[in-house]
Amino acid sequence: MKATFIAVCTLLVLLLAKTEVTMAVTCSPTQLSPCVSAITTSSPPSTLCCSKIKEQKPCLCQYLKNPNLKKFVSSPNAMKVASTCGTPFPKC
Structure with a gap:
């Protein structure tokens, strides 16, 4: 159950990401695991969290459909x- 929660939180962060990607991105909600504490405890996101959100931006609408x-x-x-990381919520 805890692993599912972490995966879901990771996806949440991805949906909020904004970035321009020049190479293919592998959509994987687990890539957002560095953001779990920021999402669940309202602590400031780490640099790694923000970079992962930006990296996963192309996947966010896909995650919202799940x-x-x-x-x-x-x-x-x-x-x-996502807003703190400078990646506004996508319009899908």
Whole structure:
């Protein structure tokens, strides 16, 4: 259950990411694991968290379409983390 929560939080961060990617991105919600504490405790996101959000931006709309991930990716804390990282929530 804890692993699922971490995966969902990771996806939440991804949905909020903004970046331009010049090479193919592998969409994997687990890439957002550096953001779990920022999303769950409202602590400031780390540099690694912000870079992962930006990296996963192309995947965020895909994560929003997944009913198991949507509630985490679109949570207020996830949106706050994305905003703090300078990556506005995508319009899908």
